[in-house]
Amino acid sequence: MDQYLFIKLSVGVFFTIGLYSVLYKENKFYRFCEHIFLGLAAGYSLVAIWTSILYDQWWLKMTGVPAEGTSKMVPGYFMYAVLLPIGLCGYMVMSKKHNWMSKIPIGVILGLWSGQQVKNWWTQYGAQIYGSMQPVIPTTWSSLSRPALYTFNEAGAKVPLSPDAAAVIRSNIYATQALSNFIFVVTLVTALSYFLFNFELKGKFLRSFNTVGRWLLMVGFGALFGSTVMARFALVIDRMSFIWNEWLKLGR
Amino acid sequence: MNAAFWDKLQKVDRRVLYVVLVVLTSIGLFLKAEIPVAVDDSSADFYAKLMKIDPNKPVVVQTDWTISTRGENMAHLECLLRILMTRKIKFVYYSATSDAPAFQVATDVIRHINEERKAMNLKVYERGTDYIGLGLFPNAEGANESMRNDIKKAWGGRRVRMPDGNETDIFQTPVLKGVNSMGDFGLMVVVTASDTIDFAVQRLNDKVELTGMATGVIAPGMLPYYQARQLKGFAGGLKGCYDMEYMMKHGINHPEEGGKIYVNAGKIVGEVPPLGSGKDLARATQYYADLHIALSLLIFAVVVGNVAMFAQKKAKKGAE
Numbered sequence: 056m057d058q059y060l061f062i063k064l065s066v067g068v069f070f071t072i073g074l075y076s077v078l079y080k081e082n083k084f085y086r087f088c089e090h091i092f093l094g095l096a097a098g099y100s101l102v103a104i105w106t107s108i109l110y111d112q113w114w115l116k117m118t119g120v121p122a123e124g125t126s127k128m129v130p131g132y133f134m135y136a137v138l139l140p141i142g143l144c145g146y147m148v149m150s151k152k153h154n155w156m157s158k159i160p161i162g163v164i165l166g167l168w169s170g171q172q173v174k175n176w177w178t179q180y181g182a183q184i185y186g187s188m189q190p191v192i193p194t195t196w197s198s199l200s201r202p203a204l205y206t207f208n209e210a211g212a213k214v215p216l217s218p219d220a221a222a223v224i225r226s227n228i229y230a231t232q233a234l235s236n237f238i239f240v241v242t243l244v245t246a247l248s249y250f251l252f253n254f255e256l257k258g259k260f261l262r263s264f265n266t267v268g269r270w271l272l273m274v275g276f277g278a279l280f281g282s283t284v285m286a287r288f289a290l291v292i293d294r295m296s297f298i299w300n301e302w303l304k305l306g307r
Numbered sequence: 308m309n310a311a312f313w314d315k316l317q318k319v320d321r322r323v324l325y326v327v328l329v330v331l332t333s334i335g336l337f338l339k340a341e342i343p344v345a346v347d348d349s350s351a352d353f354y355a356k357l358m359k360i361d362p363n364k365p366v367v368v369q370t371d372w373t374i375s376t377r378g379e380n381m382a383h384l385e386c387l388l389r390i391l392m393t394r395k396i397k398f399v400y401y402s403a404t405s406d407a408p409a410f411q412v413a414t415d416v417i418r419h420i421n422e423e424r425k426a427m428n429l430k431v432y433e434r435g436t437d438y439i440g441l442g443l444f445p446n447a448e449g450a451n452e453s454m455r456n457d458i459k460k461a462w463g464g465r466r467v468r469m470p471d472g473n474e475t476d477i478f479q480t481p482v483l484k485g486v487n488s489m490g491d492f493g494l495m496v497v498v499t500a501s502d503t504i505d506f507a508v509q510r511l512n513d514k515v516e517l518t519g520m521a522t523g524v525i526a527p528g529m530l531p532y533y534q535a536r537q538l539k540g541f542a543g544g545l546k547g548c549y550d551m552e553y554m555m556k557h558g559i560n561h562p563e564e565g566g567k568i569y570v571n572a573g574k575i576v577g578e579v580p581p582l583g584s585g586k587d588l589a590r591a592t593q594y595y596a597d598l599h600i601a602l603s604l605l606i607f608a609v610v611v612g613n614v615a616m617f618a619q620k621k622a623k624k625g626a627e
């Protein structure tokens with residue numbers, strides 16, 4: 056078993072080095088690894104389509120499952136057979152004469168999808184619209200920032216405040232919260248205003264408003280890009296870990 | 308320094324930088340430093356949620372990633388499984404993505420965590436009695452929609468081979484017994500490298516408490532969901548996963564020897580204990596230290612490149 060694992064990992068390392076060799080320059084070793092990878096992915100997907108998808112989610116539902124052990128028999132539902140010709144119609148897109156048939160499965164999918172969208176849109180964005188209505192005026196000046204919801208006992212351990220005291224703190228808007236909310240609201244409104252293309256924004260104020268939105272969008276894109284760079288580095292680090300920790304068993 | 312030096316610096320072959328990156332990240336893997344960190348609110352909420360959910364309710368894990376994002380997502384899933392297994396929470400997992408190997412990759416991670424627990428003399432999770440794998444669903448929208456409508460129909464007819472060798476209907480197993488709808492699950496966690504989290508929010512966030520673990524590319528898009536409380540917490544990228552491992556070791560608002568509190572999350576009321584047994588600091592801790600080295604190299608290269616460009620311009624102007 057250990058020998059099998061070593062061979063498996065060695066093949067992984069061979070292809071890792073092969074795929075990274077393109078960083079030096081385009082070469083045949085890289086192309087070889089790339090083609091093997093693509094071939095494997097296509098072959099694996101083909102098998103998985105049957106074993107993990109069609110068999111479980113279509114074939115068994117159509118033919119039923121016999122009783123076994125404590126499990127009762129599950130009757131088949133032969134209407135599932137209708138799905139096969141409908142799905143196969145999709146391939147008629149290749150035929151000049153019969154390509155109208157490919158529109159049947161596309162129509163079914165589009166119909167189902169469109170019907171769900173109203174509800175989905177609201178479930179996805181409704182809470183966000185509600186959450187964007189943030190108060191920008193402080194309701195108390197007793198403290199600039201929101202006090203902690205705990206205190207310390209004599210031993211120095213944290214003790215939560217009484218529910219009433221915590222509720223009072225939670226119900227108030229403190230100055231720093233109001234400032235933070237204000238920045239949020241300005242960012243939201245200016246960024247949205249950038250996408251108003253239906254009419255020309257006239258006047259210095261409106262144009263500046265629009266420019267602020269553009270700059271804030273750029274700040275957002277910068278943060279997104281930074282996060283993406285970190286993600287990419289994590290992939291390189293993992294490949295190094297694969298070689299050093301898992302294959303060579305060093306530094307574990 | 309003269310223009311020739313800056314010129315030379317500007318023309319350093321990119322492959323030299325690649326070699327330096329490989330050498331430095333390789334060295335970094337051997338350091339394994341526990342870096343003090345201010346955990347994100349989203350990670351703290353996620354950890355607190357995982358540590359507080361009812362252990363008698365199963366958790367749904369949707370795992371939509373493959374080897375291409377192993378650096379982040381494998382650390383995420385390992386971390387999640389360690390918490391679930393230590394807290395003895397049963398779970399059901401499946402993949403809802405068109406990436407065919409996703410389910411197999413997750414199955415391999417479960418096996419690997421089980422081997423780790425066996426080596427530490429901890430309880431090993433058994434398929435059928437402690438967890439169930441449902442396989443691959445190629446369309447996340449369709450899978451989540453049918454789960455929302457009727458979980459018994461969405462997963463109906465499936466059986467699992469129990470430890471005694473018999474096949475049993477999944478709804479008769481100790482994992483899913485008593486589950487009739489999504490609301491019967493304690494929590495749903497989406498471990499993803501793509502937009503499948505959007506579909507889960509659209510279809511399921513009003514049916515079950517939803518959380519997520521995503522790559523650094525996807526994580527910024529999860530923030531609006533978290534702020535609108537559609538996600539009850541999430542771990543974003545390697546940082547989010549390191550946060551989780553750090554809290555698994557130190558807890559939240561939890562005083563250790565000498566009364567020192569490592570994670571002081573004011574937003575979380577009360578104390579959340581550390582994991583207690585099993586591995587806590589693991590893959591993300593190792594990679595997070597290494598990430599600092601890689602990012603330092605990046606910043607160094609950007610600064611040197613810019614300084615060289617300006618110095619070169621200045622030297623050329625001086626020469627004219």
